[in-house]
Amino acid sequence: MRHHAVEPLVTKRCIHRSSRLGQATTEQGNSEGVPLLYRPTFWRSAAALVLMTGTPLPLWAELNTPIAARVLTFLLPAPKGPMQAAIIFNPDNAASIADALAIEHAIGSGMPVGNTVIRTRRIATTTLDGLRGYRAAFVTAGLRKEQEAIAAAAIRNSVVTITSDLACVQAGRCVVGIGSGPHTQITVSRAASRAVGARFGSAFLMLVKEI
């Protein structure tokens, strides 16, 4: 299995976050000498932090990671042991970065669900070939423009994509959509499932909205 680690890429873009939410540090690297306020990464980070912590009505729907992770346990054959899931994000998109951070925060060092333990690694939208070897990927918010490319990469690599953006599912580009709100609404695209070769247990499919 080949994984394309993304952290170095992000680090080059001058932002590094620990898995703890809100802990961001700028690094000198190739941005050395540029005033902080003029660095684009500063504004992306600041926007992400504000959006994640201070705004009562978020501008995007954050992925409900615990539910997204549990959806994976209904794949057939059921995953057993450690399972690597990709987080597809755009390093130039604040919403995407914030969603990626939130997913990482929720997963932590590994989220045990069913008979598996899910761990995540980031895959940038610019390096989607890195999806090879993954069985599932969380598609972060704010990637409307990249969804077509993500879908193509997911089909090539047989990756189940899960997102909070229901439009992606309705367009048949993402496999699973998880709606926000008190009544958990899960939508599964039959076309996208078939395209990536994913099978879910029938009990699960009877409880979700299949389109």
Added chain:
Amino acid sequence: MNCMRYLTAASAVAFAAHPAMVGAQTIDYQALQAVVGEPVTTSVTGKPQRASELPASTLIITADQIARSPARDVPGILKSYAGIDVNRWTAGQSDVAVRGGVQTYNARLLVLVDGRQVYLDHYGMTDWNLLGVSNQDIQQIELVRGPASALFGFNAASGVVNIVTRKPGSTGALKATLSAGNHGVSQMTASLFLPITDFVDAKLTGGRLREDERDIPPGIVGRPQYPVEADHVSGEFHFQADRTSATFGGGYASNRQLEFLPSQLLSNQLYRNADVHATVRQDTAWGGVSLDGFINWLDARYGTDGSIGGLTRSLELANRIMVGKVSALYRLGRANTLRVGMEYRSNRLTSDAQYSDVISYEVASANVMIDLKPTDRITTTGAIRIDRLWLDQSGVIALPAVNDPAEYDRFFDRISLNAAILLQAGSDGRFRINVGRGYQLPSLTNYGFRLSVPLPPPYSIVVAGSPTIAPVATWSGELGYTRQLRGFRVDATAFYTRTTGTIAPPVLASPERTTLIFTSKPTIVQRYYAAGDYTTYGTELSVAGHVSFLTWRANYTWTHTRESLDDQGSPAPIPLSPSLTTPRHKANIVLEYDPGGQWNFSTVTRYTAATRQFATAPAVPLGQVALFDVDSAVALDARVGFRPSRAWEVFASGENLTVAGGASLSPLPADRRVRIGLRLGL
């Protein structure tokens, strides 16, 4: 007759063997609940459904709620919900009635454990201490209010309870509970979950309960009082690979307790039950197929102190139930579902207190359910089931014969129905209209019982069953509305239930229904009979929500009963009167505080209106049924738990702390039962 039987069995086998049909869903209730954010059940239509989208009034009690409950058994847990009457007649004997119709040995509520019947067919009853399941082993309790015979067959006439047990996970676990309290209460339960391979795991459970009997007032014919003693042990193997899952298991349970019989005589009983069961499920792209089978062997001894109620000799009944069923669930398009099923049941009762050595019947059934969602806002569900029953007897006929043997060689058909429509009203509201027809089957005892009651010479009395007695029909309709508001949920239901041909125990000294058989010793025969009809209607209002770490719920039930029952001209009341025995008003307030730290608290405050209940009062020459006032009651149950770590909890729990005599809805006044205990989870 036989041709039809074998044809049905052959069809079931062919149905299962057809390659296109190979395939039923694997249900992991815990995982499904976690992913959709609310409990999931298959007990209403046979397909997995969310609690908020069910086409019938359904109660789902989760493992967390059970763990916080002060109750020590399933009836104790159920008693705080709307539309449910729990009568704890004695320390061990409880009956659960849904929407009225309270009586001892309630035959109209079908009770299942993991879909397998624990309802006892010999007498048409449930012994709640013989379930073979302790509270800690329960994943969830599902209760469907209203007839569910179209899915489950006979005896789901007023509802069905399905107790879903915990399944082993990928890691081993040990759960144990020890508790002791006043009135000699002691309880020990343990469950061991063992993963054996990646595909196979096992579960072993066992438990023991002991508690002293309640005091018997002097106006009631009593019996020697022994403590309640219940034991159980069971084991299961689970196999899971890709789309196939299988379960094989068996268990043994015994229970000794004092009970009110349907005749309202107090009697000491001993029940011993063994079972083996197997389930195979195959999941497919279009749905799936399930194959289920079980055999229950019951040995029931009535009058273990040497006599039943001091009137007759003791007796022993041996009941063997064998059931095989197959069902397939099809997903029709993206939102519709079709379920078809077939079932075969063989049931035989052996005893020396019967018309002949063996009274038996076989039942073949077919059922269809369709669930359609024409729009996002409308869901319709329809189900129909046909059951054909063949009655039979064999062996030596007891003399003098009280029936023509030909009366036992007969069959009949019954059709059960359910239909419902769900209408989404706005984003948060939902209307539900549901109608159903179900049947309570006369028990094997109703069909074939025969026991002499000594009388001064020259007469003798024989209490007898009747092979021609008809199943009890229940028609039900309900209109419900559910609304999910910010932080809380409101449910309101209006219901109407009509029960026709309800079965009453023999009425002693009934001048209108006495058969005289002239032999060397003239014999008076008194039979079980269809006493008449009753109608129950009312409303159930429930509110539930949470504020921070406080979970609360409150409910109120108003039940009114009209009855038209024939007492056969007996000078004493017949021991059946749903209008008198069902409380007209009930209310419950439940508060649970669990911040996830070391301490947790819960309280249940229950109000029940006054009723009158039957018991046998002393009289000459035989005891006589009489009505006893049971006062209205406000009972408080409470539980406090302290968790020094995630692995164990110390708790104190009490039921009826207010010592309200009417809290048990029994002629025997309720007492206060308090216990302390330890829960262990490794």
